[in-house]
Amino acid sequence: MYLLGLGILLALLKYLEIGPVAQWSWWVVLVPFGLTLLWWGWADSTGYTKRKAMEKVEKRKQDRVNKQKEAMGMRPRKPR
Structure with a gap:
């Protein structure tokens, strides 16, 4: 859940072009969403x-x- 919150925060900062996140690649900003999907998949499968x-x-x-x-x-x- 923390990863999802982090992903939403980073995406919002990137979209609104706030702070150093505005200069980051979208790939870096979207990584927490991928990690969240991996976590949920692992948690459900185990x-x-x-x-x-x-x-x-x-x-x-x-x-x-x-x-x-x-x-x-x-x-x-x-x-x-």
Whole structure:
């Protein structure tokens, strides 16, 4: 996501001809977009994206269980 933001910023600076970016080649300005595509392709093909989403769901689930246990006056288990 940082690469995409960097790419958008550089493209905007190049288009508006602001600062030293105005003198750079368009190829240099567009490199972050290519790197973003490579990152997304790698993350999807290796399962990184899905794994992170599942971890997020599990954390929310455990937080909800802990909150319910605290409401009943029980202590939640500490992670091992």
